[in-house]
Amino acid sequence: MRSVHVTGPDTNSWVEVERPRVGPRDVLLKMKACGICGSDALYSQVGGIPPRQGATPLGHEPAAEVVELGAEATGVEIGDHVVVDTMAFTDGLLGSGGLQGALSEYVLVKDIEPGKQLRAIPKEIPWQVAALNEPMAVAHHAVNRSGATSGDKAVVFGAGPIGLGAAISLKAKGVAHVVVVDIQSSRLEVAREVGADAVINSAEEDVVARLIALHGEATDGLGHGGHAGSDVYIDAAGAPAVVKTILQAAKHRAVLTIPAVHKKPVEVDFGKILAAELDIRTSMGYPTEIFEVTDALISNTDKYAKIISHTFPFDQALEALDLAKTPGAADKVVVTFD
Template sequence: MKSVYVTGPDQNEWVEVEEPTVGANDVLLRVRACGICGSDAFYSHNGGIPPRLGATPLGHEPAAEVAQIGANVTGIAVGDHVVIDTMRFTDGLLGSGGAQGALTPLVLVQDYAPNTQLRVIPSDIPWHVAALNEPMAVAHHAVNRSGAQAGDKAVIFGAGPIGLGALLSLKSKGVAHVVVVDIVPRRLEKALAIGADAVIDSSQEDVGARLIELQGGVMDALGRGERADTDVYIDAAGVGAVVQTALSSAKHRAVLTIPAVHKSPVQLDLGEILMSEVDIRMSMGYPTEIFEVTDAIIANPEKYALIVSDVLPFERALEALELAKTPGAAEKVVVTFD
């Protein structure tokens, strides 16, 4: 069968691989959809992921149907629709340096453990929406790290998939008012459609001043001036100016959570932010959230569907990878299988 591999720096190719053999404790999955992640472009640019440099299978945002189960497997059945914890495979991280990737028709879950690698979902959830489970877990972890609570006010920088996922997660927690900041009009329009209370085009507006208008203002810790009465800031953009803008606006003991990958160092004036006692929290992956977010997707599939911008068939997977890494070309690309 065909599988998509990184075969060298900036080089993705079709590779013929053997179909998996199902053991007594295994579950064979027929992949039905797989999202393209920004980290796929990172893996490609670097020529793979250690220790598999030069031969790395791609695809770590899958949704699948159970195709076959081993003799000892219980609690799951052929035909079940499932979302997948790609970090719980015994042969390595699926699509992130392990022996398998999900940009291939069949994936083998070796040594299946109930409620560990797979969760069954309703069969009426569209495959391209179910494939959002993994990146939405990343967004949900960022919101959990922020400590956002019902009644809080929050702002998200970046209306890409993670930012929009964070918006939905914040709303699910009862956060009272969420503002989304971006510089692309269509992204801001999508944020409003998904449920943002307001949006800010940071290329046209002063973010700090606009936040005060939208979420109110409070005096800073020394009574020197007004700051936005915003409780939670989430950086889903990965741009240094975002961090600086957030810190210059943050009130006393506000929280800044950063799930974004910053490719360049960010300079901070720690003396300037000392008085605010702002809490900066990094957010990586999804230690517990992979199946927590599934309930939200099941409850609101139509809202999550808005996050997907492009759906391409598996035979165009190489094109999908190029589309996803081209700035401004697409928001969220998902590959689907017949």
């Protein structure tokens, strides 16, 4: 069967590999869709994931159909449409350094455990939307880490897939007012469509002043004014300017959660923000959220569909990877299979 691998620095290639053979407790999946993640470009750039340089299968945002079961496999049925916990495979992380990747015709789930690696979804959910389950779990984990709750006022920086997913999750938790900040008007329009209460174009507006107008003025722990009344900030952009703006805006005991990957060190003047008693939290992956977010995906299919900017057939997976890694060319790219 065909599979997409990193075969060298900045090189992705089609590779012919053996179709998996199903053991007694295994489940064979036929891939139906796979999203392209920013980390795929990183894996390609460095030539793979140590210690598997030059031989890394790609794809870790899958949606699939169950097509074969081992005699002792339980928990799913042939024909089920499923989303996948790519971190729960016994042969390594799917598409992130493990022996398999979801940009392949078939993937084998070895030693299936009911409810652990797979969850069945309604068959009316479009495959490309089902493929968002993995990245939306990342966004949902960031929201959980933030502690945002009903009645809070929240700000999401970055209207890419993770930021938009976070905005949807925040509203689902009953957050009273969600603002999304970005520099691209087209992304901000999508943010409105998925439920953001307000948007800010940081290339055109004073973000702190606008947040004060939207969320009211607040103080730091010493009573100094000029701070926004926002309770929660989520950095889904990964730009140093975002952190600087949040530190300037943050009121006493606001929470900043960072799921974004910062590729360079960010300078923080802790002396300057000491009085704010800002709570800074990082967020990675989805320890419990991979199937928690599935219910939201099922309930809000139309909203999540708006996150997808481009789809490509599997035959054009290399082109999809190239587009996804080109800055500003696409928001969310999904590969679909026949």
